[in-house]
Amino acid sequence: MTSPVSELIDLLSLERLEDNLFRGQSRDIGTKYVFGGQVLGQALSAAQATMDSAGEPRAAHSLHAYFLRAGDIEHPIVYNVDRTRDGGSFSVRRVTAIQHGQVIFFCAASFQQEEQGVEHQMSMPEVPKPEDLAPAPAIPLDVLAKLPTKVQRWLDRTGPFEFRHIYPRDELNPTKRPPFQQVWFRLSxxxxxxxELHRALLAYASDFQLLGTATFPHGISYYQPNVAMASLDHALWFHRPFRADDWLLYAIDSPTAQNARGLARGLIYDRDGRLVASTVQEGMIRVVPDKKA
Known part of the structure; x- marks a missing residue:
């Protein structure tokens, strides 16, 4: 049987149709539409695959993306890469994701050859080590059975990443709390x-946990039938080398929510306290009034 990790690596390994044209498959992981992290990871994989024209090795250092339409889980996605520029030390690629003849996503990714320069970083929060935290308990079967089929599949699946929350939250019965969280995660x-593989894996994982932080002060969650959430844009910066299969700490906060949108920011540290990546995402958060109220 194929493991969830092998399935994810296959998902990020695109089929090359032409020099700048790639096709990626989709996976149903229990979300209503294609998971945003899948499109992020595949788009970065496509951009990385065109770096042969840059000459010397260059690594992705930033990715700025917009989600335009919901992706269809049942069909593949085609990625068209524009080799926008190969400069003296930086390269830029623009990636357009197409499904059913329509653009569902686009992004710009920037690459840089390795250079020496000034360095500083914000310190990692003082938190328990991942091995001192218990894995999330399984949801009781009787509770799971009462949830919609898609939600059941999402909550009952064994995914490629393991998460350990510093301050666990009951997403099925959320209470109001300040908009921040810290989560250890790693490839299982x-x-x-x-x-390149580890950067694509981190792009995939960076879409977990992030926008949900904006719901904390309001006592709502994605699993509630009257709550609709969707990523609108996503920015990701790679600062230092890392491994996605070793523990990383995701420190997330949400400074604001307004006009049916929420903003969330994340800092990602390795277990030695090095800041390896940063993220920012804005997403739609709509709450339909409860008719029973």
């Missing part, structure tokens, strides 16, 4: 050393 199996 060891994989190869290719930095």
């Amino acid at each position: 199996e060891k994989v190869g050393d290719a930095p």
Whole structure:
């Protein structure tokens, strides 16, 4: 049986149709539409695959993306890469994701050759080590059975990443709390050393936990039938080398929510306290009034 990690790596390994044209498959992981992290990871994989024209090795350092339409889980996605520029030390790629003849997503990714320069970073929060935290308990079967089929599949699946929350939250019965959280996460199996693979894996994982933080002060969650949430844009910066199969700490806060949109920011540290990546995402958050109220 194929493991969830192997399935994810296959998902990020695109079929090359032409020099700048790629096709990626989709997976139903229990979300209503294609998971945003899948499109992020596949788009970055496509951009990385066109870096042969840059000459010397260049690594992705930033990704800025917009989600335009919901993706259809039942069909593949085509990624068209524009080799916008190969400069003296930086390269830029624009990636357009197409499904059913329509653009569902686009992004710009920037790459840089390795250079020496000034360095500083914000310190990692003082939190318990991941091995000192218990994995999330399984949801009782009688509770799971009462949920919609899609939600059941999402909550009951064994995904490729393991998460351990510093301050666990009951997403099925959420209470109001301040808009921040810290979560340790890692790929559940060891994989190869290719930095490009680890960056694509982190792009995939960076879409977990992020927007949900904006719901904390309001005592709502994605699993409630009267709550609709969707990513609108996503920015990701890679600062230092890392491994997605070793523990990483995701420190997230949400500074604001307004006009049916929420903003969330994340800092990602390795277990040695090095800041390896940063994220920002804005998403739609709509709450339909409860007719029973």
